[in-house]
Amino acid sequence: MSMKNILCIGAGYVGGPTMAVIADRCPDIKVTVVDINERRIAAWNSDELPIYEPGLEEVVKRCRSRNLFYSTDIPKGIREADIIFVSVNTPTKTFGAGAGKAADLQYLEKTARSIVEHAENGKIVVEKSTLPVRTAQAMSRILHSNTKNLKFQILSNPEFLAEGTAIRDLENPDRVLIGGMETPEGEAAIEELVSVYARWVPRERIITTNLWSSELTKLVSNALLAQRVSSVNSISALCERTEANIDEVTGAAGKDSRIGPKFLKASIGFGGSCFKKDILNLVYLCGHYGLPEVADYWEQVIRMNEFQSRRFVGNMLAAMFNTVADKRIAIFGFAFKADTGDTRESPACSVCLQLLEEHARLNIHDPKALGNAKLDLEGATGEINYLEDPYEAAEGAHAIAVMTEWKSFRELDYRRIFDSMEKPAFLFDGRNILDHAALYEIGFNVYPIGKKA
Ligand code: NAD
Numbered sequence: 001m002s003m004k005n006i007l008c009i010g011a012g013y014v015g016g017p018t019m020a021v022i023a024d025r026c027p028d029i030k031v032t033v034v035d036i037n038e039r040r041i042a043a044w045n046s047d048e049l050p051i052y053e054p055g056l057e058e059v060v061k062r063c064r065s066r067n068l069f070y071s072t073d074i075p076k077g078i079r080e081a082d083i084i085f086v087s088v089n090t091p092t093k094t095f096g097a098g099a100g101k102a103a104d105l106q107y108l109e110k111t112a113r114s115i116v117e118h119a120e121n122g123k124i125v126v127e128k129s130t131l132p133v134r135t136a137q138a139m140s141r142i143l144h145s146n147t148k149n150l151k152f153q154i155l156s157n158p159e160f161l162a163e164g165t166a167i168r169d170l171e172n173p174d175r176v177l178i179g180g181m182e183t184p185e186g187e188a189a190i191e192e193l194v195s196v197y198a199r200w201v202p203r204e205r206i207i208t209t210n211l212w213s214s215e216l217t218k219l220v221s222n223a224l225l226a227q228r229v230s231s232v233n234s235i236s237a238l239c240e241r242t243e244a245n246i247d248e249v250t251g252a253a254g255k256d257s258r259i260g261p262k263f264l265k266a267s268i269g270f271g272g273s274c275f276k277k278d279i280l281n282l283v284y285l286c287g288h289y290g291l292p293e294v295a296d297y298w299e300q301v302i303r304m305n306e307f308q309s310r311r312f313v314g315n316m317l318a319a320m321f322n323t324v325a326d327k328r329i330a331i332f333g334f335a336f337k338a339d340t341g342d343t344r345e346s347p348a349c350s351v352c353l354q355l356l357e358e359h360a361r362l363n364i365h366d367p368k369a370l371g372n373a374k375l376d377l378e379g380a381t382g383e384i385n386y387l388e389d390p391y392e393a394a395e396g397a398h399a400i401a402v403m404t405e406w407k408s409f410r411e412l413d414y415r416r417i418f419d420s421m422e423k424p425a426f427l428f429d430g431r432n433i434l435d436h437a438a439l440y441e442i443g444f445n446v447y448p449i450g451k452k453a
């Protein structure tokens with residue numbers, strides 16, 4: 001049998017790692033990843049991959065030029081493919097009807113149209129991007145508008161990887177979800193994709209459903225995860241007023257097996273490219289389907305997240321005698337979480353902008369995200385320095401604000417840092433990762449989230 005060809009359109013945070021793992025686990029399949037962004041493709045073909053993800057480089061180096069290829073030749077990729085994954089970005093619409101909530105599907109539609117244009121035979125088209133429920137209906141209409149009488153099967157196969165653990169999540173997923181049409185052709189297409197994942201994922205973890213359940217499950221999974229963070233963060237505010245300790249509360253509540261211990265960490269708020277956009281998308285869909293109460297319910301998860309970062313800056317101001325004007329503040333971490341250089345929707349960005357509005361001077365340090373931080377804060381008014389060295393970032397500062405839970409922040413010499421700072425020296429731990437008692441002993445004024453130092 002000839003080698004099967006898989007094409008992925010969209011070489012981003014999802015398409016890149018996902019296809020690398022498929023290529024790694026399926027040496028008999030040729031995997032090609034294409035993108036309109038030439039710089040990104042060049043980076044995937046170089047020693048400097050366009051995204052940082054633990055373990056990714058090893059997998060890419062193992063497979064590249066063996067059965068994993070990165071290219072900008074989209075027409076050729078489409079012509080040769082048996083299965084096409086669509087993994088393009090689906091950001092929140094910024095214009096027109098549904099602006100600020102609905103998903104902007106222009107990239108998806110353009111992709112579908114280029115498949116129609118270049119395909120010479122029928123194919124399985126897999127929605128890998130996160131999409132509004134019932135998108136497959138629109139995809140099907142576009143794909144079947146072809147005049148070549150080609151038949152396409154559309155599958156929904158949402159991705160559940162989290163950044164920073166993408167390779168681990170892909171190699172050992174809790175579940176793989178595949179939705180398809182409930183017709184013999186649909187079921188055959190589902191089975192074909194199941195047979196790809198079944199090379200390394202136990203069969204019982206591969207769930208098959210109808211198309212609409214699969215599309216909706218992705219939005220619901222992210223909404224439920226974000227809701228947990230907002231729930232905990234709302235309670236962290238109450239802890240600060242009542243001397244309850246958020247870590248003790250979530251530690252004890254999470255012991256209930258129905259609640260579970262994961263995703264209960266208080267923080268400055270959730271970030272990342274997806275939680276906010278996917279909940280907004282859900283909110284929009286609920287409104288569209290005539291369910292305003294359901295829309296309001298989920299919108300509150302986002303309101304609470306915004307409240308948490310405002311509250312954090314409010315706490316900083318209150319502690320620092322109601323002014324940070326002209327004070328130097330060391331920002332430890334700009335990525336939206338540890339082990340990634342991604343800063344999309346990072347709460348650190350919102351905190352920095354609020355501090356700049358207060359005329360603070362910022363020294364930003366992050367082990368992987370300084371490049372993206374510079375782009376995010378381009379055009380922001382005020383003094384901003386970007387420093388590779390955390391000690392330099394803290395030198396002469398009035399305060400440190402921990403924004404990202406990088407492990408390296410726990411390993412710093414805080415005595416040395418304290419000695420180099422202005423006094424009184426403040427430390428605001430927006431991730432509750434440091435040893436607060438030890439910092440207090442050194443002399444810091446320590447402000448964790450949802451508890452006393
Ligand atoms: P991304 O922006 O990193 O990558 C998308 C890529 O698609 C870009 O490189 C862009 O140039 C390319 N693209 C856009 N239009 C194109 C076209 N017409 N032809 C070819 N390439 C095109 O986005 P991402 O983070 O990889 O997310 C992709 C999708 O996956 C989104 O729907 C997102 O919600 C979903 N998702 C993301 C994550 C995550 O952790 N980032 C996890 C699960 C699901």
Ligand code: UGA
Nearest residue numbers: 159160161162163229263264265267270271272274336337
């Ligand atoms: C999230 C989901 O976890 C993935 O399953 C999903 O595939 C992905 O979104 C997506 O659709 O894009 P990701 O955003 O990469 O993954 O990272 P998470 O680990 O979910 O963290 C999201 C944010 O919540 C981060 O800012 C993190 O610091 C914050 N968080 C997470 C908390 O503040 N507290 C927690 O207990 C957990």
